[in-house]
Amino acid sequence: xxxxxxxxxxxxxxxxxxxxxxxxxxxxxxxxxxxxxxxxxxxxxxxxxxxxxxxxxxxxxxxxxxxxxxxxxxxxxxxxxxxxxxxxxxxxxxxxxxxxxxxxxxxxxxxxxxxxxxxxxxxxxxxxxxxxxxxxxxxxxxxxxxxxxxxxxxxxxxxxxxxxxxxxxxxxxxxxxxxxxxxxxxxxxxxxxxxxxxxxxxxxxxxxxxxxxxxxxxxxxxxxxxxxxxxxxxxxxxxxxxxxxxxxxxxxxxxxxxxxxxxxxxxxxxxxxxxxxxxxxxxxxxxxxxxxxxxxxxxxxxxxxxxxxxxxxxxxxxxxxxxxxxxxxxxxxxxxxxxxxxxxxxxxxxxxxxxxxxxxxxxxxxxxxxxxxxxxxxxxxxxxxxxxxxxxxxxxxxxxxxxxxxxxxxxxxxxxxxxxxxxxxxxxxxxxxxxxxxxxxxxxxxxxxxxxxxxxxxxxxxxxxxxxxxxxxxxxxxxxxxxxxxxxxx
Amino acid sequence: xxxxxxxxxxxxxxxxxxxxxxxxxxxxxxxxxxxxxxxxxxxxxxxxxxxxxxxxxxxxxxxxxxxxxxxxxxxxxxxxxxxxxxxxxxxxxxxxxxxxxxxxxxxxxxxxxxxxxxxxxxxxxxxxxxxxxxxxxxxxxxxxxxxxxxxxxxxxxxxxxxxxxxxxxxxxxxxxxxxxxxxxxxxxxxxxxxxxxxxxxxxxxxxxxxxxxxxxxxxxxxxxxxxxxxxxxxxxxxxxxxxxxxxxxxxxxxxxxxxxxxxxxxxxxxxxxxxxxxxxxxxxxxxxxxxxxxxxxxxxxxxxxxxxxxxxxxxxxxxxxxxxxxxxxxxxxxxxxxxxxxxxxxxxxxxxxxxxxxxxxxxxxxxxxxxxxxxxxxxxxxxxxxxxxxxxxxxxxxxxxxxxxxxxxxxxxxxxxxxxxxxxxxxxxxxxxxxxxxxxxxxxxxxxxxxxxxxxxxxxxxxxxxxxxxxxxxxxxxxxxxxxxxxxxx
Numbered sequence: 001x002x003x004x005x006x007x008x009x010x011x012x013x014x015x016x017x018x019x020x021x022x023x024x025x026x027x028x029x030x031x032x033x034x035x036x037x038x039x040x041x042x043x044x045x046x047x048x049x050x051x052x053x054x055x056x057x058x059x060x061x062x063x064x065x066x067x068x069x070x071x072x073x074x075x076x077x078x079x080x081x082x083x084x085x086x087x088x089x090x091x092x093x094x095x096x097x098x099x100x101x102x103x104x105x106x107x108x109x110x111x112x113x114x115x116x117x118x119x120x121x122x123x124x125x126x127x128x129x130x131x132x133x134x135x136x137x138x139x140x141x142x143x144x145x146x147x148x149x150x151x152x153x154x155x156x157x158x159x160x161x162x163x164x165x166x167x168x169x170x171x172x173x174x175x176x177x178x179x180x181x182x183x184x185x186x187x188x189x190x191x192x193x194x195x196x197x198x199x200x201x202x203x204x205x206x207x208x209x210x211x212x213x214x215x216x217x218x219x220x221x222x223x224x225x226x227x228x229x230x231x232x233x234x235x236x237x238x239x240x241x242x243x244x245x246x247x248x249x250x251x252x253x254x255x256x257x258x259x260x261x262x263x264x265x266x267x268x269x270x271x272x273x274x275x276x277x278x279x280x281x282x283x284x285x286x287x288x289x290x291x292x293x294x295x296x297x298x299x300x301x302x303x304x305x306x307x308x309x310x311x312x313x314x315x316x317x318x319x320x321x322x323x324x325x326x327x328x329x330x331x332x333x334x335x336x337x338x339x340x341x342x343x344x345x346x347x348x349x350x351x352x353x354x355x356x357x358x359x360x361x362x363x364x365x366x367x368x369x370x371x372x373x374x375x376x377x378x379x380x381x382x383x384x385x386x387x388x389x390x391x392x393x394x395x396x397x398x399x400x401x402x403x404x405x406x407x408x409x410x411x412x413x414x415x416x417x418x419x420x421x422x423x424x425x426x427x428x429x430x431x432x433x434x435x436x437x438x439x440x441x442x443x444x445x446x447x448x449x450x451x452x453x454x455x456x457x458x459x460x461x462x463x464x465x466x467x468x469x470x471x472x473x474x475x476x477x478x479x480x481x482x483x484x485x486x487x488x489x490x
Numbered sequence: 491x492x493x494x495x496x497x498x499x500x501x502x503x504x505x506x507x508x509x510x511x512x513x514x515x516x517x518x519x520x521x522x523x524x525x526x527x528x529x530x531x532x533x534x535x536x537x538x539x540x541x542x543x544x545x546x547x548x549x550x551x552x553x554x555x556x557x558x559x560x561x562x563x564x565x566x567x568x569x570x571x572x573x574x575x576x577x578x579x580x581x582x583x584x585x586x587x588x589x590x591x592x593x594x595x596x597x598x599x600x601x602x603x604x605x606x607x608x609x610x611x612x613x614x615x616x617x618x619x620x621x622x623x624x625x626x627x628x629x630x631x632x633x634x635x636x637x638x639x640x641x642x643x644x645x646x647x648x649x650x651x652x653x654x655x656x657x658x659x660x661x662x663x664x665x666x667x668x669x670x671x672x673x674x675x676x677x678x679x680x681x682x683x684x685x686x687x688x689x690x691x692x693x694x695x696x697x698x699x700x701x702x703x704x705x706x707x708x709x710x711x712x713x714x715x716x717x718x719x720x721x722x723x724x725x726x727x728x729x730x731x732x733x734x735x736x737x738x739x740x741x742x743x744x745x746x747x748x749x750x751x752x753x754x755x756x757x758x759x760x761x762x763x764x765x766x767x768x769x770x771x772x773x774x775x776x777x778x779x780x781x782x783x784x785x786x787x788x789x790x791x792x793x794x795x796x797x798x799x800x801x802x803x804x805x806x807x808x809x810x811x812x813x814x815x816x817x818x819x820x821x822x823x824x825x826x827x828x829x830x831x832x833x834x835x836x837x838x839x840x841x842x843x844x845x846x847x848x849x850x851x852x853x854x855x856x857x858x859x860x861x862x863x864x865x866x867x868x869x870x871x872x873x874x875x876x877x878x879x880x881x882x883x884x885x886x887x888x889x890x891x892x893x894x895x896x897x898x899x900x901x902x903x904x905x906x907x908x909x910x911x912x913x914x915x916x917x918x919x920x921x922x923x924x925x926x927x928x929x930x931x932x933x934x935x936x937x938x939x940x941x942x943x944x945x946x947x948x949x950x951x952x953x954x955x956x957x958x959x960x961x962x963x964x965x966x967x968x969x970x971x972x973x974x975x976x977x978x979x980x
Contacts, residue, residue: 003727003933004719004924007816102592109599109668119714126716173929177863178599180925182853183714188924199722208716213713222705224609224673224699226616232689237493363672396956433493434671434678439663443493 001176001416005131005188007195007259008142049074052083062276062333064378065089066114068325075319086111089342091175096169101315104171108348109177112372117367119183120360121321124212127184128201129176140192182352188386225362228431236430241445243390252452259459260299266299266466267336274473275337276380279467281372282344283387284425286397288451292387293338295455296462310341322364323371330375343368347432352424365435372441381469382441383462386429387448492665495621499686514841539564542573552766552823554868560817566612578616581665585657594661598668600860606859609673611811614702616844617674618691619666620681623657630682700794702889715852723892726920730872731935737941742851742942749949750789757790757826764963766870767826767956772834774915775905776887777843782877783828783944786844788954790826792865800831812836812854813861820865825907833858837922842914856924862931871933871959873952876919877938881912 020209051072060068066086083283090107095101099107118125120384140159144150156304161168180186191199219478247255266272279296281289317325323343331337347368351361372382389397398419401411437443444461448454506948541562554700556576581596583589590599610616622630631648634640651658670676679690737745756762769786771779780812787795798819809816813833821827837858862872880886888909891901908915927933934951938944 001924001928001929004920007725007730009723009725048715100592102590102595105592105595105599109595109602111501112599112602124716170929177928180859181856182849185716185718185852185855185925187716187719189719196722200719203720203722204717207720212715217712223653223701226614226675226677227694227701228675229677229690230678230693230697232686232693233498233499235499237497240497247653359672362675365675366671369667431493434491434495435675437493438491438667439660481716 001173001186002131003130003131003190005419006133006136006191007191009193013176036476039093041241046083048079050083052284053085053088059332063330064374064380066374067327067330070324072356073123073320073324075316077319086114086176087179091168091171091250092094094171095164097341108175108372112181113366115179115184117183117323117363117370118321118338120363121269122292122441124208125181125184126205126208127186128204129186129188131188132191134162134322136192137165137237149234159227223358226273226398229434231427235317236426237433237445238388238426238429241388242448243393245447245450245453247450247456248451252456255456256295259463261457262463263296263299263459263466264301266463266470267304269470271470271473271477273465274379274477275466275469276331276333277382277462277469278331278339278341278375278382279336279462280339280344280384281386281387282449283446284394285418286390286394286401286411287387287389287448288454289340289387290453292385292448292455292458293340293444295459296336296338299459304334305336305338306331307338307340310339310345323367326371330380343371344432344436347436348425348428349418351428365432368436369438369441370411372436372438376440377474379469381465383465384437384441384443385446385461386433386443387454389448393449394419492678492926494623495619495680496623497627497680499680499683501829506614508530511583524760525727538569538571539570540573543575543578549822553820554864554870555599556864557817557820560744560814563613563804563810563814565806567809576604577665577669577928581661585660598665600864602671603856603860605669605671605674607853607860610853613811614698615674616695616698617676618670619676619678621678624652626682627652627655638720645931668723672883693699697758713848715848717891717925726916727923727935728916728919731882732939733878733937733938734938735937737940737942739944740849740944742946745946746785746949749953750785752953753786753789753949753956755790756953756960757794761959761960761963761967762956763824764842764869764967765956765959766821766823768821768829768865768870768872768960769826769952770829770834770872770874772831772838772875773876773936773938774879774884775908776891776901777938778828778881778944780875781941782875782948783948784938784944786826786828787950790884794824796821796830796902797825797828797830800835807808813857821871833861834926838915838918839925840963841910841918854916855922858926859931860929862926862942866930867964869954869959873955874927874931874933875936875948875951876923876933877944879938881909883939884909890902 049072053068053072056068061115068083069086069347072080072082090111094101094104115125141154141162143153150241171390176186176188187204188195191197196483203231228272281293283289293307297307326339326343329337329339346356347361350356363440375382398415401407433443433445444457446454446457533704533815535661537813539562541559543562546555546558559572559576560571562572580589580594580601584591607614631644634644634730666676666678669781677694679687683689727730773779781795787797796819800815803815816829819827819829822915826906836846837851841847841848888901923933923935934947936947
């Protein structure tokens with residue numbers, strides 16, 4: 001893989017000086033035409049964001065490990081330069097023997113999917129790999145050490161890395177091979193000669209930007225997704241629910257006091273700080289999401305939760321890959337994040353209303369599962385509710401809302417319009433449940449014609465999920481404790 | 491993932507009878523229009539190929555494990571129905587604890603890439619998962635056992651599988667989640683009711699075919715591949731070769747006798763039967779591929795090698811994914827397959843001449859690496875030669891061939907045309923070497939201005955690669971022997 005990168009390029013200072021103005025001119029846009037004008041605009045330092053990733057901050061350590069890259073993504077119209085990205089950690093950990101082959105392989109898959117998603121979202125992803133052969137690396141360190149003015153740049157780590165050169169090669173070669181794809185190939189840059197390096201990166205960037213800008217946009221990509229299972233009979237996961245569940249007001253009040261107390265105690269549990277909770281509320285219009293959410297928030301200390309109402313994306317959010325606006329709200333440790341509507345918008349309203357292409361919502365199932373797996377893998381409890389009411393019950397609630405003046409704002413023409421697409425939404429919900437109810441982040445379908453029953457089921461499910469997670473956390477701690485002890489003993 | 495699939499569908503015989511003719515009509519094409527006519531044509535049993543995959547035959551066991559699926563792929567215009575495909579083995583092996591988590595994860599990645607490649611090649615891939623809950627499975631076995639006319643259908647394996655139901659669920663759920671993509675999502679079919687099953691599969695197939703046929707073909711997919719590293723200076727892996735290597739005829743003859751004998755002995759080595767060898771010959775026109783190949787074949791017993799000359803694909807080959815015509819020539823154990831030109835055509839002539847889109851040849855690097863990894867993982871020694879001559883040397887050889895009547899057929903207008911694109915080909919070769927010279931299947935660049943030197947370097951490289959592989963095979967055997975002994979001891 002490093003055949004070209006190991007050649008000893010040596011661009012003379014003179015040649016570089018000859019080339020450099022041309023490159024600068026092109027990158028900075030003294031040329032003509034719209035393309036170069038756009039480039040010019042971009043190449044302005046205000047449009048470049050440089051990010052370096054060192055050890056994660058405490059803010060970052062409390063989130064899934066990809067969180068810090070998501071928050072650093074450049075919006076549309078900007079160039080983000082990442083020094084070391086999601087590739088660095090897995091390679092390093094594997095070389096140092098801190099993660100198993102299986103874990104490493106999972107990282108590789110994760111990276112493949114992340115990069116595919118970014119490319120699908122329109123990101124131009126250029127991955128440069130600066131390569132030095134062992135020989136070249138030795139030479140570089142020697143040269144730096146000899147000169148007193150640069151000797152300080154050679155750290156203990158540099159020397160250690162040189163010793164590990166062969167181990168690195170054994171990990172990096174298959175890593176690069178496996179993460180090099182048509183849309184996001186690795187570009188190995190011979191790292192020995194700074195002039196060469198500069199020209200190679202600059203020209204690649206320039207050519208890539210030009211190519212992308214010159215490209216005629218395709219209106220509609222061909223739909224390569226096969227259709228999902230069509231309805232065969234009148235049975236589906238929603239229709240099989242018994243939506244009218246019995247519960248009187250009195251029963252409810254008693255139960256509410258009980259579950260509220262339990263949730264409160266759980267949220268103050270000492271091990272709760274090892275977790276965070278992400279709850280998603282989705283459901284039919286007027287199914288009672290808001291009132292169910294209030295029963296949750298009334299049960300927890302205000303410093304322990306944050307609610308995230310999800311409406312149309314802001315301008316800033318539209319300039320980012322779809323999931324960006326949800327990643328940014330992943331809570332810190334010990335916090336319950338409550339999403340009032342969520343990332344499922346893509347496979348519900350956006351699908352039904354045609355706001356995105358079929359290819360987009362079809363790939364979203366995969367991306368959402370991946371997102372939730374990232375959370376679950378980081379000890380975040382993901383609890384998802386679909387509040388279901390019948391069509392008749394919805395009609396009653398709409399009408400009732402129109403009558404009560406202070407509730408009238410809650411019912412809009414949109415609601416009536418959505419209602420007309422009831423069957424399409426039902427279909428979308430069933431597909432969503434089938435494709436995203438997973439062992440790590442299952443959907444709970446809540447029969448909500450009786451709102452008392454709905455609220456209690458929500459609280460109960462949430463409590464049980466947290467209890468389960470606390471138990472898992474305890475086991476994990478014990479196991480880690482034992483392992484530590486074992487290590488000390490050995 | 492199995493929410494819908496666990497519903498108890500029960501299509502009454504009457505309802506089925508009502509539906510069935512409609513479905514049959516649609517599938518068998520009593521309808522109108524071109525679409526249905528095409529469907530009609532396809533639904534003819536002559537256009538459906540049903541494949542079942544049981545334990546691999548000895549023919550199959552001697553090839554990489556995906557080989558039997560490649561050979562079973564339906565050509566364009568046909569429907570292949572696979573009962574159990576590349577998914578079955580990894581799941582089964584993992585449930586039975588025969589493969590590690592890391593190995594299982596590698597299978598998952600491999601499957602993701604295989605299916606992506608198939609979809610990129612235009613295959614409509616429908617993956618049906620027939621799901622039975624544990625309860626339903628129990629009921630089914632009981633019902634079958636009770637009836638003497640069906641009791642024979644219940645095997646010991648069925649009972650064992652029932653016991654393993656929870657283990658299966660634990661492996662299958664994440665497996666399905668990870669291998670479900672936008673282009674090839676899993677479609678879970680409730681498996682309890684045969685009528686339902688039949689309708690569900692039939693309708694999905696019908697809808698999918700209609701959708702694909704109705705789709706307007708997009709002329710050119712947008713190019714999402716960034717450009718590869720541009721030439722910065724006048725140095726590249728080919729230009730850095732010293733093409734004129736000294737060797738006299740006398741030296742050559744002596745060396746040839748020596749290497750020829752060595753290769754012959756190696757090919758008769760008892761452990762050679764645990765291996766196979768795939769050699770690839772690529773190079774400039776008139777670089778001497780043919781004569782180098784003859785030196786190899788003259789060194790081996792005729793029953794031990796097969797040469798595969800690669801020219802334009804046949805009609806049958808054009809109806810298959812690109813790599814199909816190379817998969818079919820993967821040799822059995824103990825055989826040396828010699829490819830005179832190869833799968834690298836896609837990133838050489840097809841790229842330079844524009845026979846395929848940039849997206850196609852860009853993804854080919856990944857697919858080729860995957861292909862060779864499959865081979866290497868199955869103890870196939872992959873040896874790849876690029877025979878390089880200078881532009882001046884090529885001119886001399888072309889002219890010489892034109893003068894000698896019995897060699898005149900070897901020089902065609904194509905050769906002169908290709909020569910005019912010398913720089914484009916050079917660029918393509920450098921990219922090819924950078925992107926596909928891997929630790930498991932490295933390229934050997936052969937300086938071929940002096941054909942004596944070239945031939946000897948080919949023989950020597952081949953011998954050394956086989957020797958290495960024989961050593962590895964010995965080590966592997968020893969290790970396996972130890973493990974077996976260890977098991978017996980325990």
